[in-house]
Amino acid sequence: MAVVDNFKGVKPGLALAVLTLLFGVAMAVVFGVAEDAVKGSIQSAIAQHPALHDAESFAAVWGLWRLAHFYGIGGGAVSLALICVAALSSLRRPYKLLVSVLTGLTGLYPVALLLMALLAPSAGISGARGALSVQFLVYVALISFLIAITMLVLNIFIGNWSTCNAKTCGLD
Numbered sequence: 001m002a003v004v005d006n007f008k009g010v011k012p013g014l015a016l017a018v019l020t021l022l023f024g025v026a027m028a029v030v031f032g033v034a035e036d037a038v039k040g041s042i043q044s045a046i047a048q049h050p051a052l053h054d055a056e057s058f059a060a061v062w063g064l065w066r067l068a069h070f071y072g073i074g075g076g077a078v079s080l081a082l083i084c085v086a087a088l089s090s091l092r093r094p095y096k097l098l099v100s101v102l103t104g105l106t107g108l109y110p111v112a113l114l115l116m117a118l119l120a121p122s123a124g125i126s127g128a129r130g131a132l133s134v135q136f137l138v139y140v141a142l143i144s145f146l147i148a149i150t151m152l153v154l155n156i157f158i159g160n161w162s163t164c165n166a167k168t169c170g171l172d
Contacts, residue, residue, distance in 0.1 A: 009093040010083050013100020017079035020107030024072025027114070031069065038065065045121030052124035060125050064117035071110040079103050086152055095151065095161040102148035105140060112137035 007014070030038065042061050046053050086099040112134050119128035128134060154160040 003088070006087045006096075007084075009096040010087045010100035012097065013083045013086075013102075013104040014080070016101065016104025016107055017076050017083055019076075020072055020079060020104070020110065021076030023107065023110055024069055024074075024076055027065070027069035027072055027110075031065075042121060049122055049124070052122075052127070057120075057125065061117055061120045064113055064120060064128075068110045068113035068117060071113060072107075075106055075110055079106055082148065082152065085156075086148075089152065089155050090159065090162040091151075091155050092161055092163050095155070099148045099151050102144040102151075105144035106148075107141070108137045108144075109141035112141065 039058075039062060042065075043058060046057050046061065082103045083100045086096050086103070089096070091099060115137065116128040116131070116134050119131055119134070123131065151161065155162060
């Protein structure tokens with residue numbers, strides 16, 4: 001079987017990981033083209049809701065914007081690497097697909113950070129963190145990652161969900 005055949009079952013996860021990378025790159029483009037405009041809109045939105053904010057609010061909201069960018073690039077790269085490991089592992093094809101999609105769903109975390117950054121000026125930092133949509137995206141991303149990494153580790157070290165048994169994979 002050619003190496004390329006290993007990647008057929010992980011294409012949906014690869015697509016999600018690449019979208020996460022593109023999200024991070026798009027954030028970088030926004031920063032490069034319109035950083036002052038973004039900062040200005042954050043400041044004016046915070047000024048419209050002074051009861052919700054203190055002197056540190058601008059830095060916190062701007063920090064969320066930057067974190068969304070960092071996690072988009074970093075999370076996308078880590079997702080790509082883990083999906084490649086899954087593709088080359090001894091996982092059976094349906095489990096490769098599952099691990100790849102779950103890993104790709106971790107790209108929802110930078111989206112949650114951006115959503116939090118967008119909500120924070122009008123809802124406050126704690127209000128944005130507590131928003132149901134933000135919480136949903138965070139939990140889906142984190143639980144997906146935990147399940148995927150657990151499955152991958154169990155496959156690599158114990159042979160769970162494997163196309164071979166302990167003897168033929170050399171795990172005994």
